[in-house]
Amino acid sequence: MPHAEPSAVLPRVSPAALLVAGLGLAVAGIAVCLWLSLRQPWLGLTPYVPDNGPGLIVAEDTGDWRLLALAAPGGERMDLAARDLLEEPDFLRTYAEYADFLARQDRLHAILSGDRLVLYPATGPPREVRPSRNRPLASLPAAFWFQLAFAVICLGIATAVWAFRRDRAGTLFGITGLGLFVVGLSAAVYSTRELALSADLFRALAVANHGGGMLFSGAFVATLWHYPNRLTALPAARLSFVVFGIVWVLDSVWWLPNVDAGFRYPLLIGLVFTMVLAVEQWRRLDSPVDRAAMRWFAFAWFAGSSLFVSLMFLPVLFGGSPIFPQSYSFGLLLPIYAGVAAGVARYRLFQLERWWYPTLAGFAALLAVLLATPLVAQVTRWPQSWALLAVIAAAGWIYFPLRVWLGRRRARRRRARDLPLLGDALDVLFNPRHESGRDALWRGLLERAFSPMEIRRERDSSARIRVSADGSTLWTPAEDGLPGYSLRWPDRGARLFDDADLRLVETLLPLTAxxxxxxxxxxxxxxxxxxxxxxxxxxxxxxxxxxxxxxxxxxxxxxxxxxxxxxxxxxxxxxxxGRRPAAEAIDDWRAQIADLCEQGGVALAWRQYGEMPARDLGPQARANPLRILREALANALAHSRPTHIEVAVATGGDDIGLTMEYDSDAEAPSRWEVGRGLLNMQARARQLGGELRWSQPEPGRIRLECRLRLELGT
Incomplete structure (x- = not known):
């Protein structure tokens, strides 16, 4: 794909450092979610919405019962309703309903925050209970951990793309992951509450949730505007963020007509617009590989987002309820990122290669802890707090010794690599027998010295050793027959190039003299x-x-x-x-062909036109054209019995064209049996970058044509 636009975002941060920062952000986000969720008052109930009737149903091992209301001792009774357990306030249509919902949540939270409260069941006397000040870790449901896992996956993959693709498209894709990270974390807190949160906290989480959604949509529109090609010169990224940002601000202060206009409609419009952009991007691609990559990328995005919209948005827009619980519906968005990961392996999306997978190891470890905790709790029937401690301990006992062992092994490998490095350099540079393969040997030496993720031969090499401004790339100059190279991301992305690397190349290059x-x-x-x-x-x-x-x-x-x-x-x-002038070589060709024609009793017409090549000819450039003409002449004398032979030599620049035409009673060249002579002629032509073309311009005549590149002849 074409080169993408550079980005100045975090120019001097190494990929490893950026990945560690992303991992730190994930850990911090999870810690905040746990703190907000566990500091809430807790009754120890498991309420759910009844199929019919007032109040809520409380699930217990001894039998479910209906809870109609609750109140502070001596306070006003507050009747419970199904909407109090609403998983997502976005399911409401109007801001008035939204405000009423938050008011009820705030009132319920105030009652729950007291030292005591009274429960009013449908049957039996009221019950006075003492709520716990903090919610136990074991009470957090699987939906809570699933949404955290979703957030970590999105942030991890987007950070990996951003870490190694420092252009505008990579940066924008990284921002999409940040947006979904905020969406997953905020929803994890309020969607898995026991009964209520304070209005301020609920409102802040809802605003953050909408902000993450708008950030994701704005960044994805901008991504498809710039990836794989920039569609127009307009500042589309800024414009996209400004538009979605304005909508988010207006939605946050409830200045739009309703919740649909503040959240669902903008996201649907963004989805449709990205479809249009994807089609336009695909139309502008010429390479089949690039088109396949774009199809895979677009499929992953539209499959996940379309399923999410179909199950979560459309039913609400038509006055119904979501078909699927929102806590798990976030999994429908994972094809966006899983598709990108699969596309990297299949089509090299974002130009990421095999080193994509190790960059996700830290996020995979964190995700494993999140997924293993509820599984261990279910299998062992331990409280989730015990299960979490056990999983963390097991991860520590396995991960840290393994990390130390791998680190020591890597250090031994590095010492084993560095010690013979000078010997390799001497072998590359000083052994004359390696002359024909010195390019490959020099490339291998650079790979062993720096372990770059990417090494590329440069046509227009730098005149000196230099490092890019962001430290990601080092250029070596072409010296003494060695080609210039560009190396990206040393030590497989674990660090940036520095002055020590410049000094190492400066040490190796003088050896070429x-x-x-x-x-x-x-x-x-x-x-x-x-x-x-x-x-x-x-x-x-x-x-x-x-x-x-x-x-x-x-x-x-x-x-x-x-x-x-x-x-x-x-x-x-x-x-x-030595090399000789082209005119001298052509005169020799004419003399030898003339002698052979005279010996064969054939008249020769020799024509020569065009400017004589400026360069002198090496041995191969002098010999191969003559051998081709001699073999063609011998073939004509042996099989065609010609009476007249015409040879034309056309010169111009560094190329030369040879044409031989003669009368013949033999069959057309297309029916010839290819023998050793014809194969030898073809091989000599290819040594000079040419191909032989035999034809029959008219019945009774045979023509040979070829064009050779004289600069290839040594």
């Missing part, structure tokens, strides 16, 4: 050996072949000796490591 001298000496020795072989060929083998030509008893033997002598001369030319 000394390595150059060593390779120069090795190449000088190789050049001397090539010169000796070249002299032997010129003075011995070439002389013997020339003598064979002079003493040949027939034209056939003389022609064969001339062909062998031409091949020896070509070998001698290739042993000359």
């Amino acid at each position: 000394y390595a150059s001298d060593l390779r120069g000496a090795w190449e000088a020795g190789a050049a001397a050996e090539r010169a000796r072989i070249k002299t032997d060929l010129e003075d011995d083998l070439a002389a013997r072949l020339y003598e064979q030509i002079l003493r040949a008893g027939s034209d056939e033997i003389a022609d064969a000796a001339r062909g062998a002598l031409a091949e020896v001369r070509l070998l001698i030319d290739q042993l000359d490591a």
Whole structure:
């Protein structure tokens, strides 16, 4: 996908530090929720809404009974109603109903906060009871822990994305997780109350809940405006947050017509708008992989949000009740984040790779504690407080020794990595036998030195070693044949690049200068050996072949000796490591092809046009075109019996085009059986970045065409 817009948010914070901060925020949020929930007065009742009739039903092991009202001793009796156990005040339609609900909650909470109160059952005399000042931890229901788990999951995945994607899209997605984190925590407190909360606390939690929802919607609209491409130059992120922020403020002070206009309608409009943005983003993507990623991302978002809206919002808008308890309906939003996690593994959403999963380990541990606590309590029938202590103790006994062991193992691995590092550097830089693979060896050396999450070869490499402003990236320059690289997130994201890393690269790079001298000496020795072989060929083998030509008893033997002598001369030319002007090489090609045509009794028409290449040609760039022309000519003489051959050489820039055309009584090239000669010609063309194209422009004529890149010839 295209490069995303950079973000200046937390530029110098390492991924590990940001993940730890997110984990700390999760722990702090859970602690606040526990404090708010446990400091409430508690009767020890389990009330629920009856199917019909007044009051509430209280569940007990000895049998359920109906509670009609309660009152402070000597105070006015307050009748109970089903709406007192309303899980979510958003189910109310008007602000007047909302205000009445909060007033009843405040009155009930005041009665519960007294030293004593009176219960009025449907049958039997009133009962005077003493409420507990604090709610026991064991009384918190599974719905409470489920909503905390939902909040932690959303915050964990969003923080992981934000930690490693420091651009606008990653930041906005991180904010969506923060919004859902606030939604889950606030709802966990008021939706699992025993009977009532104070109006001030309930109102504050409800406002925070709406604020988290608006923050999530605004951030998700902004995310799809910027991911994977920015749709317009408008400041969409700011505009989205401003619009949803204004709605939240107006809803908080009850200045909108009703609760629907203050909460449900804005969220529905945001959902529809994100659908439109997703379609537009998908239309602008060209790559099939990018489109698949966008489809997966959009499916995860729309599946979860649409299910939530269908089960929770639409029934209320049509005057009914939610189909599913809200405490567990938050699980319908998890496909958004689970889908992103699956998309990372399948389509690399947000450009996260395999290191995505270790970043969630801390959140997974916290989530495991939250999920294991009610499970242990149910299996062992312990109070939840005992179960929580047992789970935390077990986690400590397992997690901390395991962490120490892994830390020591990592330290040993780091020492084992650092000690042979200099030896590897010397092997990479000074061993001439590694010349052809020095790029891969240098890359491996950088990977061992820094363990980056991502390493990429740079075409336009930096002229010096430098680190990005946010400490996430280090660039190495290209020196002495070594390519330049960019490295991101050292030690798998556990830290940022610093001055020590610059000094390490500065230590390794000067070795390339000394390595150059060593390779120069090795190449000088190789050049001397090539010169000796070249002299032997010129003075011995070439002389013997020339003598064979002079003493040949027939034209056939003389022609064969001339062909062998031409091949020896070509070998001698290739042993000359120096470069020669292109004009000189082309003249040699023409002379040799002309000799072969003369020997074969075929007329040659040689045409040459275009500007001569400015660069001199190396041995391969001189030999391969000639070998292709010679093999094509030999093929024509052997199979087509031509009378006239046309050769055209087109030059321009660093490329050269070769064309050979001749009359032929052979079949069309498409029906030829590919033999060793044709394969050799194709291989030589590919060495110079070309392909051979045989054709029959008209009946009785054969044409060969190819275009070669001379700069590839060494």
